[in-house]
Amino acid sequence: MDLYKVGMRVEVVGHSDGFWNSYYGAKVLRVDRTKLRVRYDQIVDEDYGEYTVEDVDLKHIRPYPPESFDINYRLTVGDDVEVYDRDGWWRGEVVFDELDDELMVYFSYMAGDDEEEFGTFPYDDVRIHQEVKQVGKGFEWSHVKVAGPK
Structure with missing residues (x-):
């Protein structure tokens, strides 16, 4: 479980209807055995006007991806x-x-x-x-x- 640490940037993988194949930036606030408590970078709780905090199952978390493998790569058809x-x-x-x-x-x-x-x-x-x-x-x-x- 020492793969994820408090303060680490992660992405939450969309795991409900309408959000498949999507990823949301977040910061780890707490680490448990099977879940992480995260605060989203962009998703705001409309009731409180603050960034949403949620406990997320580890199977729906990935570390934040590296910026680029090759800065000289140009995206093209088929990518x-x-x-x-x-x-x-x-x-x-x-x-x-x-x-x-x-x-x-x-x-x-x-x-x-x-x-x-x-x-x-x-x-x-x-x-x-x-x-x-x-x-x-x-x-x-x-x-x-x-x-x-x-």
């Missing part, structure tokens, strides 16, 4: 990405990158919902999707699907 929107990061796939400073992203899990399946986002709001696994007393990150450097 598995996360887009910052509505206070969190939402997983999608780049489907068009010929716009000036924006990428068009497809969200397959929204197909058939009332939500938009496609969106156009500035490069600054898009990051490569990375998966994490525990390795010893630390974490190892890897890309899921990357089309290749441009």
Whole structure:
């Protein structure tokens, strides 16, 4: 359990209807055996006007991902990405990158919902999707699907 520490930045993985494939930044306030108490970076409790504090099961937590594997990498069609929107990061796939400073992203899990399946986002709001696994007393990150450097 010494993987997570008080003060550490983490992401809470969306785990309820309408929030699948999303990640929300938070700071660890307390560590228990199976849960972490976190304070979200962006989600505000409307009743109190403060950032929401919640106890979250460890299976819905991941450490905050590294900023980038390669700062020279340019996102392109086919890349598995996360887009910052509505206070969190939402997983999608780049489907068009010929716009000036924006990428068009497809969200397959929204197909058939009332939500938009496609969106156009500035490069600054898009990051490569990375998966994490525990390795010893630390974490190892890897890309899921990357089309290749441009």
